Amino acid sequence: VADVITSPRNDTIRAVARLATVKGRRATGHILIEGPNLFEAAVKAGLVFDTVLATQLDRTTQQRAATAGIEVTTVTDEVLAAASDVVNPRSPVASAERPAPVAVPPRNIVVLHGVADPGNAGTIIRTAAAFGWAVASTPDSVDLWSPKTLRAGAGYHFTVPIAAIDDIASLAATHTVLATVPRGGGVTFATDRPVALLVGSEAHGLPASAVAAADALLTIPMPGDVESLGVAVAAGIALHMVTNAT
Amino acid sequence: VADVITSPRNDTIRAVARLATVKGRRATGHILIEGPNLFEAAVKAGLVFDTVLATQLDRTTQQRAATAGIEVTTVTDEVLAAASDVVNPRSPVASAERPAPVAVPPRNIVVLHGVADPGNAGTIIRTAAAFGWAVASTPDSVDLWSPKTLRAGAGYHFTVPIAAIDDIASLAATHTVLATVPRGGGVTFATDRPVALLVGSEAHGLPASAVAAADALLTIPMPGDVESLGVAVAAGIALHMVTNAT
Numbered sequence: 001v002a003d004v005i006t007s008p009r010n011d012t013i014r015a016v017a018r019l020a021t022v023k024g025r026r027a028t029g030h031i032l033i034e035g036p037n038l039f040e041a042a043v044k045a046g047l048v049f050d051t052v053l054a055t056q057l058d059r060t061t062q063q064r065a066a067t068a069g070i071e072v073t074t075v076t077d078e079v080l081a082a083a084s085d086v087v088n089p090r091s092p093v094a095s096a097e098r099p100a101p102v103a104v105p106p107r108n109i110v111v112l113h114g115v116a117d118p119g120n121a122g123t124i125i126r127t128a129a130a131f132g133w134a135v136a137s138t139p140d141s142v143d144l145w146s147p148k149t150l151r152a153g154a155g156y157h158f159t160v161p162i163a164a165i166d167d168i169a170s171l172a173a174t175h176t177v178l179a180t181v182p183r184g185g186g187v188t189f190a191t192d193r194p195v196a197l198l199v200g201s202e203a204h205g206l207p208a209s210a211v212a213a214a215d216a217l218l219t220i221p222m223p224g225d226v227e228s229l230g231v232a233v234a235a236g237i238a239l240h241m242v243t244n245a246t
Numbered sequence: 247v248a249d250v251i252t253s254p255r256n257d258t259i260r261a262v263a264r265l266a267t268v269k270g271r272r273a274t275g276h277i278l279i280e281g282p283n284l285f286e287a288a289v290k291a292g293l294v295f296d297t298v299l300a301t302q303l304d305r306t307t308q309q310r311a312a313t314a315g316i317e318v319t320t321v322t323d324e325v326l327a328a329a330s331d332v333v334n335p336r337s338p339v340a341s342a343e344r345p346a347p348v349a350v351p352p353r354n355i356v357v358l359h360g361v362a363d364p365g366n367a368g369t370i371i372r373t374a375a376a377f378g379w380a381v382a383s384t385p386d387s388v389d390l391w392s393p394k395t396l397r398a399g400a401g402y403h404f405t406v407p408i409a410a411i412d413d414i415a416s417l418a419a420t421h422t423v424l425a426t427v428p429r430g431g432g433v434t435f436a437t438d439r440p441v442a443l444l445v446g447s448e449a450h451g452l453p454a455s456a457v458a459a460a461d462a463l464l465t466i467p468m469p470g471d472v473e474s475l476g477v478a479v480a481a482g483i484a485l486h487m488v489t490n491a492t
Contacts, residue, residue, distance in 0.1 A: 126479075237482050
């Protein structure tokens with residue numbers, strides 16, 4: 001018989017709630033998985049769960065967890081909300097071990113170099129999945145494992161290879177490094193190596209040092225206002241341009 | 247000497263705050279303009295302001311308002327927050343007349359046909375600006391003039407022609423209607439007319455009737471999981487494909 005937690009001040013609930021913060025995730029190596037879709041994706045990917053909380057009515061989740069041998073703790077709506085990042089969470093709200101970063105793989109990879117918005121970061125991970133790319137981020141980018149980024153990633157965090165790199169210089173040995181710039185770059189280029197595509201911050205784009213270090217520059221041709229694309233859309237178009245270049 | 251409002255329950259403040267809701271905007275024909283960047287874009291576009299609230303304005307914004315003959319009402323932080331859609335608003339928070347919808351122009355146009363997320367809708371407007379397209383939406387799409395959509399639109403609501411259409415059938419007389427579909431469409435097509443590109447809902451894509459009525463179907467080639475692109479990214483890639491097709 002599963003436990004039932006009825007107090008939002010229970011230690012287990014507090015521990016899960018702390019995973020909404022960068023500090024909480026760094027201290028534990030765990031991440032917050034919220035809602036049936038992310039939970040399904042995480043279970044399929046074999047994540048190791050620590051705590052899975054659900055209200056009583058959620059049969060699909062109970063069955064999915066049972067099949068995977070994951071224990072579910074029944075909680076009240078109030079407790080579920082206390083554990084969650086959102087006001088009206090859907091079951092389950094869970095704590096799982098964060099997947100270990102992979103080494104930079106010998107394939108096309110999009111590199112978040114200063115991306116600050118969690119929604120943009122998650123959207124880029126989702127786009128990378130669609131085009132069969134890997135993802136890397138530098139320390140000046142937003143944490144890729146926040147609840148907001150996981151939501152925007154739509155479950156693809158668990159299928160896309162995600163690397164953490166200290167410095168983009170390390171990419172030069174294995175990849176053709178391509179910097180996305182608002183003007184002055186090309187639309188096609190020839191390479192027989194995988195591409196590392198650098199995308200920068202919402203406010204400032206890529207740092208000049210990253211542009212200078214790149215093997216080539218990519219610019220999306222825009223007849224309208226040239227500074228008006230959001231970084232997630234720009235990354236999407238750039239991945240398409242590189243992937244589907246003829 | 248400008249008025250000073252210190253009570254969040256002041257009628258003017260309540261009237262501005264109501265513009266965060268669809269109901270409030272429909273009842274008045276006004277929209278909520280928040281923060282210096284949207285305010286600058288709206289002033290440049292010649293919007294007619296009803297109320298402009300600010301705690302403190304940088305000189306540029308003061309001059310901008312004065313030059314445009316716009317009166318600014320000084321308020322407390324508490325009052326500004328009461329008028330605003332966000333918890334910590336930046337000045338100014340303003341009410342302005344919503345720009346009138348334009349007739350569908352004889353140029354490329356992206357048609358939001360069921361887009362539900364305000365952030366996606368605003369991002370698509372921003373992308374349309376970058377590629378020099380117009381925007382239209384059908385009644386089943388989210389209101390394009392909510393504070394969230396305006397934020398994601400980054401000021402381009404005021405430069406992009408925005409039409410409202412009851413039915414996509416009306417486009418056939420003037421445009422080549424192109425439906426974005428996850429599979430089965432082409433990547434190139436020939437037309438000597440402007441394109442009306444239909445994009446659908448986050449959950450369900452385009453309705454079958456819209457796909458059936460289209461002149462041609464567009465599919466973004468994706469080596470990865472074919473159902474994994476967000477609608478704002480998919481629209482961005484599709485606008486690029488149509489605009490920059492060789």
